[in-house]
C-alpha cells in the first residue's frame with residue numbers, strides 16, 4: 469500500500485511525464501516575427517515558405533493559397549480601390565494584391581523589420597507610388613481620416629490586439645460606406661484547453677482567445693453587417709504541420725540563425741497549433757463584413 473506522500477510523488481511524476489510528452493516548458497518568449505521578417509531574404513526561410521504554403525507570399529499566418537487568391541473577389545476590389553491591410557507582415561501579400569488588381573494598398577504593421585522589408589519589396593517591384601507600408605500599432609486609433617478606404621483585410625492579426633472592439637470601430641470609421649472588411653481569427657475556442665497548451669500557443673506574443681460567436685458580436689457592435697463566417701480550421705492544421713516539417717528539414721541552418729532554444733520553442737508552438745486545431749479545440753474563422761451604404 470502506498471503512503472500519502474508516495475502517492476502524491478507518484479501523481480506529480482505522472483503529471484510531469486505527461487507534460488514532458490506533450491508540451492515541455494520552454495523559454496518564456498519565443499520569437500517568430502523578428503526572425504521571419506529580419507531573415508526574409510535568407511534562402512532557408514524562402515524554401516520553408518514555399519514548402520509550407522506552395523506559393524510564397526511571405527506568409528507568417530494560416531492563410532491557405534486558395535484563401536489568398538479569394539481576397540480580391542471577396543472584397544470586390546477594382547483598379548481604383550484604395551485598400552488597407554492590418555498587420556501586413558513582410559508585405560508580399562499587399563504587393564501581390566496590388567499587382568493582380570492594380571489597386572492602391574497601404575499596409576500597417578508594428579514590426580519594423582516587416583515594414584522595412586515591405587517597403588524594400590515595393591521599391592524593387594517599382595510600385596512604391598501605390599503600395600506603401602507604415603509602422604503602426606493598430607491597437608491605437610488609426611492615423612487616417614474617416615471614410616478613406618474602399619476595403620480592408622487582416623490575416624490572423626486581431627488575436628494580437630488587446631482592444632479588439634476598438635480596432636473594429638476604427639476600421640468601420642476609416643472604411644467608406646459599403647466598404648468590405650475581411651479578417652481571420654485562429655483563436656476561437658472550440659473545446660477544453662490546458663494551461664500548458666495555452667502557454668505554448670501564446671509563447672510568441674500577446675494573444676486573445678475568444679468564445680464562438682464573439683467576433684460576429686463585436687463586428688456587429690462596431691457597426692458592420694456580418695456577411696459570412698467561414699470555418700477555415702483545416703488550413704491551420706495543414707499549414708502548421710507543413711511549416712513544422714519544413715523547419716525540421718532545415719534544422720541545422722535554422723539553429724544557426726535563430727539559436728537552438730528559439731528553434732525548439734517555435735517547433736513546439738507549431739506542434740501545439742496543429743494539435744489544438746486538428747482536435748478542433750481551437751478553431752480558425754474567416755469573417756466577411758460590410759459597412760452599411762448610408
Ligand SMILES: C[S@@+](CC[C@H](N)C(=O)[O-])C[C@H]1O[C@@H](n2cnc3c(N)ncnc32)[C@H](O)[C@@H]1O
Nearest residue numbers: 527528529555557577578579605606623624628
Ligand atoms: C500572424 S502574423 C500575420 C502577418 C500577415 N498578415 C500574414 O498573413 O502573413 C501577425 C502580424 O500582426 C502584426 N502585429 C501584431 N500586433 C500588432 C499591432 N499591435 N499593430 C500592428 N501589427 C501588429 C505582427 O507584427 C505580425 O506581422
